[in-house]
Amino acid sequence: MRDLIRPLVVAPMAGGxxxxxxxxxxxxxxxxxFLAAGYKTPQAVEAELKAVEGAYGLxxxxxxxxxxxVPALERYRRLLRPEAARYGVELPALRLDDDDHFTAKIELAIAYGVPLVSFTFGVPDRAVVxxxxxxxxxVLITVTSAAEAARALAAGPDALIAQGGSAGGHSATTSPDGFTGDTTTLDVLAAVRSEVPVIAAGGVSEAATVERLLGAGALAxxxxxxxLLADEAGTRPAxxxxxxxxxxAETVITRAFTGHPARALRNRFTDTYSExxxxxxxxxxxxxxxxxxxAAQAADADTINLWAGTGFRSARSGTTAALVARLMPGSQS
Ligand SMILES: Cc1cc2nc3c(=O)[nH]c(=O)nc-3n(C[C@H](O)[C@H](O)[C@H](O)COP(=O)(O)O)c2cc1C
Incomplete structure (x- = not known):
């Protein structure tokens, strides 16, 4: 794995x-x-596979x-009516079935011989792996607990990603009910017993923390x-x-935007709907x-999902090269 996985991994971040x-x-x-295939059409993913250079991941x-x-979802739909009215948009009918073009994305990864494929939100079938x-x-599978790691290992991956509750964006948890996000990345890394290498993720924004996690046994x-503030990132302007x-001011765990627990910067929407x-x-x-x-079109940051991890205060703007250098083990900045 060391040939492909360097000590620092720039995470896949769907949504831009x-x-x-x-x-x-x-x-x-x-x-x-890693490219992020989430939410994209297979055509959009393919365009990105053609555009990327190097030994990349998807x-x-x-x-x-x-x-x-369903009644609780309908109740939430009614609660959101003033938000829809505020922006002059229609709330769509409930849509429960959406596999995010899973099979087509796997077929693309196979057709393009993508060097690294990581998964979140669950464990793919062993046949897919x-x-x-x-x-x-x-193949890498993201887990948030020892139990999830055991289930993931049964599918035969080459590595795991141990994600702490401090991580920005959606949690990989398969138990969204009761997810509090209070595990540290070190906790999850220590809890995951794995015969394959483990990458640590969540809340890391300083080279010293990268070094500590590598010292605790993480492959990367x-x-x-x-x-998020890198020049090359497609983070929304808002x-x-x-x-x-x-x-x-702080981050919170919320399912107000998507129905799955995610860590986001606190804003009016999380204050109003997280409960x-x-x-x-x-x-x-x-x-x-x-x-x-x-809301994104109107640059209204109070209504959009501002995914971010607990280390958000240390995020800096600049070139990706400069940000990578700053986080690499041994960096003094
Ligand atoms: C804006 C944003 C989007 C994310 N999207 C994805 C994604 O599409 N797939 C995924 O596996 N992880 C996603 N994550 C989680 C990352 O893979 C990683 O676990 C997390 O960024 C690590 O925590 P940190 O943000 O505190 O560094 C996302 C994180 C952020 C901040």
Whole structure:
């Protein structure tokens, strides 16, 4: 794995931040980089596979439907009406079935011989893992606990990603009910007993923490939030401005935007809806999508999902090369 996984991994970040330019720059700077296939059409993923350079990775969401409470989703839909009215958009009918084009994305990874394929939100079937490996890919599965690690290992991956509750964006947890996000990355790394290498992810924004996690046995450390302000990242302007203006006071775990627990910068939307939003990904994701799109268009950071991990205060703008250099083990800055 060491040939492909460098000590620092620039995390896949769906929803805009991960671009082929970010991944290519990360690899050129000596890190490992992942494209994010999540939410994209297979055509859009293919265009990115053609645009990226180097020994890159591709991240794919595993469809992991959880039991949903349809009346609770309908209640949430009614609660969101004032938000829709505020932006002049229609709330769509509930949509419960969406596998994010899983099979087509696996077929693309196989066709392009993608060097690294990582998964989040669940464990792919062993047959999928084997097919990717036979096509030359190394397969990584994201886990948040010892129990999830044991289930993931049964599918035969080449490595695990141990994600702490401090991580920005959606948690990889397969138990969204009761997820509090209070595990540290070191806790999860220590809890995961694995015969394959483990990459640590979550809340890391300083070279000293990268070194500590490598010292604790991690093969590499995967950072997302630390690259949100990179020149090559496709982070939405509203989120960039919010972070650069120092408007982020703290992060919270919320399912208000998508129905799955995620760590985001606290804003008006998380304050208003975190307590009442039901579990139900991707139904809630689809429900809030028009509101979030209109708010992003209006550069209203108070209504969009500002995914970020606990280390958000240390995120800096600049070239990816400079940010990679700053986080590499041994860096003094
Ligand atoms: C904006 C954003 C989007 C993310 N999207 C994905 C994704 O598409 N797939 C995935 O496996 N992880 C995703 N993550 C989680 C990262 O892989 C990683 O676990 C996390 O960024 C590590 O924590 P940090 O953000 O504190 O560095 C995302 C994180 C952020 C901040």
């Amino acid at each position: 931040p991960s671009t082929p330019a970010l991944v290519t720059a990360a690899i050129a700077a000596g890190a490992t980089g 991240n794919i969401f595993v469809p992991s439907p959880v039991p949903v409470d 084997t097919a990717l490996q036979q096509a030359g890919s190394r 450390v995967q950072c997302g939030t630390a690259f 989120q960039r401005d919010f972070m650069l203006a120092g408007r982020g 009442v939003a039901p579990i139900g990904y991707p139904a809630v994701h689809h429900l809030t999508a028009p509101i979030r799109a209109a």
